[in-house]
Structures are given as structure tokens and as C-alpha cells.
Amino acid sequence: DGGITQSPKYLFRKEGQNVTLSCEQNLNHDAMYWYRQDPGQGLRLIYYSQIVNDFQKGDIAEGYSVSREKKESFPLTVTSAQKNPTAFYLCASSMTGNQPQHFGDGTRLSIL
Amino acid sequence: GEDVEQSLFLSVREGDSSVINCTYTDSSSTYLYWYKQEPGAGLQLLTYIFSNMDMKQDQRLTVLLNKKDKHLSLRIADTQTGDSAIYFCAESYGSSNTGKLIFGQGTTLQVKP
Numbered sequence: 001d002g003g004i005t006q007s008p009k010y011l012f013r014k015e016g017q018n019v020t021l022s023c024e025q026n027l028n029h030d031a032m033y034w035y036r037q038d039p040g041q042g043l044r045l046i047y048y049s050q051i052v053n054d055f056q057k058g059d060i061a062e063g064y065s066v067s068r069e070k071k072e073s074f075p076l077t078v079t080s081a082q083k084n085p086t087a088f089y090l091c092a093s094s095m096t097g098n099q100p101q102h103f104g105d106g107t108r109l110s111i112l
Numbered sequence: 113g114e115d116v117e118q119s120l121f122l123s124v125r126e127g128d129s130s131v132i133n134c135t136y137t138d139s140s141s142t143y144l145y146w147y148k149q150e151p152g153a154g155l156q157l158l159t160y161i162f163s164n165m166d167m168k169q170d171q172r173l174t175v176l177l178n179k180k181d182k183h184l185s186l187r188i189a190d191t192q193t194g195d196s197a198i199y200f201c202a203e204s205y206g207s208s209n210t211g212k213l214i215f216g217q218g219t220t221l222q223v224k225p
Contacts (some may be wrong), residue, residue: 006154031211042116042215050210056138058212065224090154097211098142098204103154 005026006091006104012112013078013085021076021107031097032074036060037088037106046089049074050097067101078109086111113206116129118216125199125224130188132219134201137182141203144177145213146186149198158199194209196223 004025013026015018023032031050035043045058049068063082068074074093078085088108122158124130136144142163147155161168161175161184169176174187188195198218205214 006155008132033211040120040217042217043202043213043217045212055129056210068171086208094211099211100145100160101159101213102157103147105154108151108152 004091004093004102004104005109006089008103008107009105011107011109013109014039014112016080018077019080019109021078021089021091021109023074023076025072025074025093025104027093027095027102028071029093029095029102030096031101032068032070032097032102033092033094034058034064034066034074035090035092037090043090048074071080113153114203115216116153116160116214116216117202118199118201118219120217121220121222123222123224125189126191128191130191130195130200130221130223132186132188132201133150134184134186135182136184136201136203136214138203138205139179140180141205143204144175144183144184145190145200145202146173146175147151147200147202149200149218151197187209191223193223193225196221 007022033048034046045068049055091104095099136155145160146158172189202213
């Protein structure tokens with residue numbers, strides 16, 4: 001079945017530690033996105049990529065980094081510079097930038 | 113800046129119709145979307161409407177778009193307990209094809225038996 005797979009479902013980070021969230025899609029979509037969701041709020045865009053080897057900052061990129069070396073993969077690293085990383089992280093993809101986005105099931109990140 | 117506003121909570125009885133409302137600010141939006149989120153899950157695309165349309169119907173779902181008032185609504189007919197979830201309205205912002213979306217804060221729909 002085609003879809004978007006995020007792993008792990010739950011992740012814990014120690015102070016000063018970098019962690020990487022995985023996002024893989026087998027939909028052959030060109031564009032991929034990372035969002036952050038905080039309780040009672042909508043989604044905020046962290047980074048997006050419209051094509052392999054290219055990505056742009058979203059509205060809240062500080063403390064995060066991404067790479068897009070393969071079409072199907074768009075990993076997100078939450079660095080130690082991100083002072084409030086506890087949130088629900090959602091990855092999405094779309095055929096192109098002006099097509100509907102489809103979402104993975106999310107990764108919940110907590111601080112130990 | 114661009115903004116999307118939704119009411120936070122709606123409660124209906126099973127079998128009634130639900131209407132979830134959304135207002136947006138970017139008049140150049142190309143598409144407007146409705147997503148559903150169940151607890152602990154990602155977002156499920158329900159439907160979307162192109163900005164040059166006034167209405168779109170898809171089985172129990174009806175989307176109405178009033179471009180003059182920048183108002184979008186989602187009507188769910190014959191609401192079921194399985195429809196209980198958070199519903200997000202989103203607009204594509206800007207006229208470019210970046211795919212950037214602005215989301216509302218979500219409307220929690222509670223369906224009582």
C-alpha cells in the first residue's frame with residue numbers, strides 16, 4: 001500500500017541531544033513537508049522541499065535541520081538549539097507544490 | 113499576515129447535520145482544504161475546493177465557499193459518532209506553487225449518541 005511512514009511513533013530526548021525523525025513515502029511525490037503541532041493549536045510549517053536536494057525554511061525553522069538526498073525520504077533533526085522541542089511532529093507529501101498534502105501518523109517527541 | 117480562524121468546539125446529536133466554519137485572510141489562495149484528525153493520529157484529507165468554485169459535494173460532505181466574505185464551511189450530513197474528531201481548515205497561501213499551507217487551530221466536533 002502506498003503511504004507515508006513516520007518513525008518512531010514516540011521519541012524521548014535528553015537535554016543537549018540531537019534526535020532525528022524519519023519520514024518515508026512511496027507515493028512518488030516530489031514535495032515533502034514537516035509540521036509541528038502543539039496542543040490546541042494548528043500546524044506550523046518547519047521545513048519543506050519541492051524537489052530532491054532542495055529545501056526551504058518554513059515559519060519556525062530555528063533549531064531544526066533537514067536533508068533531501070532521496071525523493072522518498074525527508075528526515076528532520078531536532079537539534080539541541082531547539083529549546084522547546086516537546087510536540088507532535090507531522091510529515092506530509094504532495095505530488096507537486098499545488099496538489100493536496102497527505103500526512104503520516106506523526107511522531108510524538110518528549111523531553112526526559 | 114495571513115490567518116485562518118475557526119471556532120474551537122461544536123457539539124451535535126447523532127443523525128443531525130454539523131456545520132464547521134472557517135474564515136481566512138489571503139484572497140489569493142488557490143485551494144482551501146478540510147482535514148480530519150483523530151486522537152493521536154495524523155491528518156486525513158477530507159476534501160478541498162478550488163478558489164473559483166462556490167460549492168463542492170462529496171457524499172455526506174458539502175463545502176461552501178464565500179469568496180467575498182472569505183468564509184469557508186464544511187457541512188457533514190447525518191453526523192455519526194465516528195465523525196467525532198478535530199477538523200482543520202487550511203488555505204494555500206500566496207499565488208506560488210510552494211505548497212505552503214496555513215492551518216486554523218482546529219474545531220473539535222463532539223457527536224452525542
